[in-house]
Amino acid sequence: MSRRIQVGDEGGIRRPSLQRLPTYYRRLLEAIEEGNLIVSSAELGSTTGVPAAQVRKDLSFLSETGTPGVGYDVRSLATRLEEYLGLTTDKEAALVGVGNLGRALISYPGFARYGLHILALFDRDPATIGQIINGCPVLPVDQLSTVARHLGVRLGIITVPAGAAQDVAALMVQGGIRAIWNFAPVRLVVPDSVWVQYEDIAARLALLSHHMRRTQMVDADSRRL
Amino acid sequence: MSRRIQVGDEGGIRRPSLQRLPTYYRRLLEAIEEGNLIVSSAELGSTTGVPAAQVRKDLSFLSETGTPGVGYDVRSLATRLEEYLGLTTDKEAALVGVGNLGRALISYPGFARYGLHILALFDRDPATIGQIINGCPVLPVDQLSTVARHLGVRLGIITVPAGAAQDVAALMVQGGIRAIWNFAPVRLVVPDSVWVQYEDIAARLALLSHHMRRTQMVDADSRRL
């Protein structure tokens, strides 16, 4: 009800196409390192597991185009993708939950290349508060909304246990955060104006689990290849 | 070429449906905790963001059915999902790369409930080798294929940096591993008989990034709601 956002309709590009773009981007970075100047849709497809026609369709949503008979210019396509995906836009973030997963994200190499800058860390454990990680001190979580607002942070990253996630989300909303990257296995309740992207690793494990069970059945029939 | 596996065709259930099942499962666990005995497709849908008709369609792939006029039995549906997703099947795993992400997975609560048991840890850093985490010693990575084979482990988890992932994958294949859960941002080259599930967190960040860029544009037009 009331101002339903047409998600499938946004900006012309389709969700499945959008989801493939980061893969193309990574492949282009590799191509740059290898010194390739031109890449064809066939090559881009074979290295990312996508049919060539689909690659071309996906890329047609970007205004940057290829050259018939030649292919795509690696560098300018990479640049166009960075722009389109907003990787060149700096994204300041606050991260809550400085456990192993939180630390992993804080020190993830390559996040900087994607424009992510984690400016503030929060935890509720007194033993963790005050620690300095990657030059960033861990603050008590009750300062979250104040500090987030003060820094003008728009993105919040949740790496706390499931039970604490909803409370953290509420504090983030209070702190003016507009997008949440949620690694806790819970569905969050937030205003419509706040975007939540879920990273549900247990759900992924369930998928893997399903596949293994099915495969094992195959094994029973044809053991050893 | 040669033995192309019909992925979309496997076992009747469709990929999109399959991907929604873990979400339903989690909701059912919550319902059990709340003491609910019966759940309707409408309720299951509203708490997971899926239209009721789609919930019913998805569940129709399971042989367990609901009762017209009543709904689904929470406990038996949960049990059916556990079975279908293979969560009750024990999945022994070897994990390579005992950095922050690796440690996060090792100590992830709830993995045990999904039937995942990480039996062996490997790293190449001498300072990490020999450490004992969750009762499990970290072994040198060159023992990977031998130990994996000895333990009969079928699943490998890769949490090493991108540059090392392909080598690790090769060792896993050599050790008889049949499924790989890959957290390194690289496409792995493995035999067809080995299944790889990719967990590409940077790609996810790119999607989030894209969304933030688009939203900011909206902000420029209509500031403050």
Add this chain to the structure above:
DNA sequence: TAGATTGTTAATCGATTAACAATC
């Protein structure tokens, strides 16, 4: 020019949704 590869159209394929008879 001949060969290669694009962008795009039209055909196919698959997924979602609405609607409703069947059932408790």
Add this chain to the structure above:
DNA sequence: TAGATTGTTAATCGATTAACAATC
């Protein structure tokens, strides 16, 4: 019984793919 909710069919909607004229 009346009300509720399922399972499933048919209609709609969207995504993928094949094919090819246009172009370098």
